[in-house]
Amino acid sequence: MREVSETVSANTQKRVTSQDVAREAGVARSTVSYVLNRTPHQTIPDSTRKRVLQAAERLGYTPSSAARTLRRGRSDVVLCILRAWPFGSAAGTLLAELTASFSERGLSLVTHIEGAGMKTPDKVWQEISPAAVLTYHPVPRDTERAMRSAGVQSVVVLFSAENETAGNLIRPDxxxxxxxxxxxxxxxxxxxxxxxxxxxxxxxxxxxxxxxxxxxxxxxxxxxxxxxxxxxxxxxxxxxxxxxxxxxxxxxxxxxxxxxxxxxxxxxxxxxxxxxxxxxxxxxxxxxxxxxxxxxxxxxxxxxHISEARRIVDTVTATLAGKEPPASWDTAELFTAVIRESA
Missing domain, CATH: 3.40.50.2300 (Response regulator)
Known part of the structure; x- marks a missing residue:
């Protein structure tokens, strides 16, 4: 009976909070917030910063994504809506590079593939409240307005047409x-x-x-x-x-x-x-x-694909920061002819 009780107790243990970290480190909760969020312009001694980080590690503290969303006014999620393409090596490489590049900027890439039996894109973005949406086909104006009203700050269309359209990032295929x-x-x-x-x-x-x-x-x-x-x-x-x-x-x-x-x-x-x-x-x-x-x-x-991913990420993060996105693609950088024996 004791073994069962201990298991139940372990499974129902409450989530470690920033208040727990503050108590463990012997500092104010605001100090924990400043340290863990790397808040700029704070004069926190290195010894205090180290104590907070060590306390968070000992307790196994992980920041609440919901709390971060409330604090920042947006989530850390970028939603990428894909059509049901046959995914080969090239598409897999690009998605891996996008995931890594967004992660470097503190953002998480979530992909959703459209298709029969899947949730509609509208359902997905409404449920996860992303900071940005990437899509490979144009978004209807009323849908984009609804996204922005719901807090989506950046909607970037990644489709391969050569024509220039405002708000789109066009890869010159x-x-x-x-x-x-x-x-x-x-x-x-x-x-x-x-x-x-x-x-x-x-x-x-x-x-x-x-x-x-x-x-x-x-x-x-x-x-x-x-x-x-x-x-x-x-x-x-x-x-x-x-x-x-x-x-x-x-x-x-x-x-x-x-x-x-x-x-x-x-x-x-x-x-x-x-x-x-x-x-x-x-x-x-x-x-x-x-x-x-x-x-x-x-x-x-x-x-x-590394340059392509960085270009996409730069566009999204610039928009989230309220800045102008970078200039159009540099095709000399993006594409290279590899000469072998077949032609």
Whole structure:
């Protein structure tokens, strides 16, 4: 019976408060608040500061997120609303970098994926009261007004269209397509194909990349790229390659939506006994880890996800601080062509 009582007592132990820390350290509660919140312009001796931190550690004190929200007038949460994309290596890398970068600024990133059976985004932001909301598609005006009325201080739209819209942070994905086309045209290719991804949800990114390829072809006086949707299987990719080779002016270089689609094309080329890059050059995008391991190694456009994450975080934190967000993307910093053997 004693063992059961001790277990119940341990499980029902009350949360350690800042008052407990103050009592343990022998200081005022306000001093604990100043030390643990790193409040500036306070003349607290280092010995007192150390005593408070040691007391908090001994007691296992963790600040109440609700109390912080009341004190600051906002939460420490950034809500990122994502569509139900097929998440690959590139998306995972960006989310990891965003999480780390926000954490460095004292903010926690929470992701929510839209889809059947999921809570609606409205339900989510109302329940967690975030300081900021990131979304990959435009927010209706009435929804944004409701967010701001509820205390959301920053609403940033991260979608890949090239058009400038106030309040949006636009990643210039069209530049990826431009760089792909510029590379293969500089290598002497005059008929370009484009391998479009199968999932419709990826059109936010694939559309601008394709448009970048179209623009460069037009500027070079070439035919528009011949577009084929390429699922991630070798037979479908082989069929696309056969189509490109059957054209009156056969395609000799393909710009793929990303490295996964490009690697499907490499597999399809093996089925079709098409030499890469001798008969067909292929260039991808993202520079995922397996790109260098492909046979032949894949030429691609690398995206600097660390710079991308910092740019997003800088935009959000500037808005939260009431400052002007940084200037537009520096594409020279964000994208780099990685030349290997496939193109």
């Amino acid at each position: 069209g530049r990826i397509g431009r760089m792909q086309a510029e590379h293969v045209i500089a290598a002497g290719h005059q008929r370009i194909g484009y391998a479009y991804p199968e999932p419709p949800a990826l059109q936010d990114f694939a559309g601008p990349r394709l448009q970048g390829v179209k623009t460069v072809c037009s500027e070079a006086g070439l035919l528009p790229p011949d577009v084929c949707t390429v699922p991630l299987d070798a037979q479908s990719a082989s069929n696309a390659i056969k189509h490109w080779q059957s054209l009156p002016q056969p395609v000799t270089a393909v710009c793929a939506y990303n490295d996964e689609v490009a690697q499907a094309l490499i597999a399809g080329a093996r089925l079709s006994r098409v030499d890469i890059p001798g008969e067909l050059a292929i260039i991808g995008a993202d520079d995922i880890p397996t790109a260098a391991l492909a046979t032949p190694p894949l030429t691609t456009i690398r995206i600097d």
